[in-house]
Amino acid sequence: MSELPPEHTQESLPGYEPYTGELGVMDATRMGWRLLMSDFWPIWVVGLVAVAIQMGCGLVGSIPYIGACFSLVLGIFVQPPLFAGVVYAVARIIDGQKANAGQVFEGFRQRYWQSVVANLLPMAIGFGFGLVVAGVMFGAIFATEGARGDEEAAAIIALVVLIPLVIILSLVMLLFVFTMVAVWDYPESGWEAMKASVRLVKEHYLSTLGAMLLFGLIGLGAYLAGAIACCVGIFFTIPVLMVWLTATLVYLYRSWTGQPLEQPLAEDAGGLVPPPLPPGAAPADEETSGPAEPSDVEMPPT
Numbered sequence: 453m454s455e456l457p458p459e460h461t462q463e464s465l466p467g468y469e470p471y472t473g474e475l476g477v478m479d480a481t482r483m484g485w486r487l488l489m490s491d492f493w494p495i496w497v498v499g500l501v502a503v504a505i506q507m508g509c510g511l512v513g514s515i516p517y518i519g520a521c522f523s524l525v526l527g528i529f530v531q532p533p534l535f536a537g538v539v540y541a542v543a544r545i546i547d548g549q550k551a552n553a554g555q556v557f558e559g560f561r562q563r564y565w566q567s568v569v570a571n572l573l574p575m576a577i578g579f580g581f582g583l584v585v586a587g588v589m590f591g592a593i594f595a596t597e598g599a600r601g602d603e604e605a606a607a608i609i610a611l612v613v614l615i616p617l618v619i620i621l622s623l624v625m626l627l628f629v630f631t632m633v634a635v636w637d638y639p640e641s642g643w644e645a646m647k648a649s650v651r652l653v654k655e656h657y658l659s660t661l662g663a664m665l666l667f668g669l670i671g672l673g674a675y676l677a678g679a680i681a682c683c684v685g686i687f688f689t690i691p692v693l694m695v696w697l698t699a700t701l702v703y704l705y706r707s708w709t710g711q712p713l714e715q716p717l718a719e720d721a722g723g724l725v726p727p728p729l730p731p732g733a734a735p736a737d738e739e740t741s742g743p744a745e746p747s748d749v750e751m752p753p754t
Contacts, residue, residue: 475707477663477700483713484699487546488692494551499691501553502538506531532571533559536632542698543636546713559632566635569642574628581621588613627653629660633705656708663704667697 475483488495509530513523536559545551559567589610630649638645653660674693678686706713 475703475713477659477666477704480700480703480707481663481666481696483703484696487542487699488696491545491551494553495545495695496688496691497553498538498541498545498551498556499693499695500687501556502534502694503687503691505534505556527575528571529568532567532632533564535559536563536567536635538694538698539632539702540636542695543633543702546699546702563635563639563642566639566642566645567632570631570635570646571642573646574625574631577621577624581617584617585614588617623661626657626660626664629653629664630701630705633701637709652705652708656704659704663700667693667700670696 509523509526512526513519515522534556537556538559540558540562541552541555544555627650628646630652631646634648634652635642635645638648671693674689675686678684678689703713705711
């Protein structure tokens with residue numbers, strides 16, 4: 453693991469303290485939301501920058517005839533370091549720094565080829581799935597050609613085959629959920645980062661599946677809320693969702709790999725109170741005198 457030198461304390465958020473113990477999905481989700489609320493608008497801007505770049509890639513991919521080629525190139529060489537940069541920015545906020553949208557581009561500066569290599573296998577699996585889907589569709593059409601009601605029969609055959617394939621693909625792709633988080637712990641090899649994600653998910657598969665299902669439902673609500681607001685609302689809801697999900701994944705990754713966490717203290721009518729402690733842990737002091745020292749395991753220096 454790599455370490456950062458102490459950051460400038462004047463740029464750190466007050467009210468942070470270490471948190472140890474293995475988190476559950478709901479614990480990490482609540483901590484991610486608490487982080488988002490700790491300094492909402494600057495953190496939202498971090499998500500907005502990433503979403504704007506992602507939407508720009510989508511617009512380029514929609515160009516007739518050549519858009520598919522552009523989408524493939526962007527998917528290989530742009531999106532992985534972008535997502536790695538989002539992880540970096542969110543992790544720095546978790547470690548007590550002020551939100552900085554410019555850190556979204558750290559994936560391009562520090563982990564470019566590592567993130568590209570780490571994403572090659574998931575991309576290949578997705579591409580292979582696309583070929584299988586195309587084969588199923590053409591096979592269904594060919595098998596029902598000339599038959600009565602061939603369009604309906606082709607649709608039924610395609611659904612019967614495609615639904616299990618989609619489920620299988622989703623379960624396989626789940627193994628790579630932590631790849632862009634792990635890439636910061638494996639500067640020597642993106643392939644090792646990808647394998648680290650696979651190992652971690654295999655150890656916590658049901659918990660990871662539960663987290664993705666939870667955020668799938670939250671994401672559906674976010675898209676619906678954004679669509680209701682004449683689609684303008686997605687520029688608010690989707691950045692929130694991206695940062696929230698990323699923070700949750702970073703919390704889970706650090707917890708499940710035994711790394712110390714930094715969590716902003718919750719605020720209620722009685723003042724600042726620490727987050728829930730794991731069973732058997734000694735309670736921490738209720739008050740803090742200022743920013744905590746940086747985590748033992750942090751992101752690489754810029």
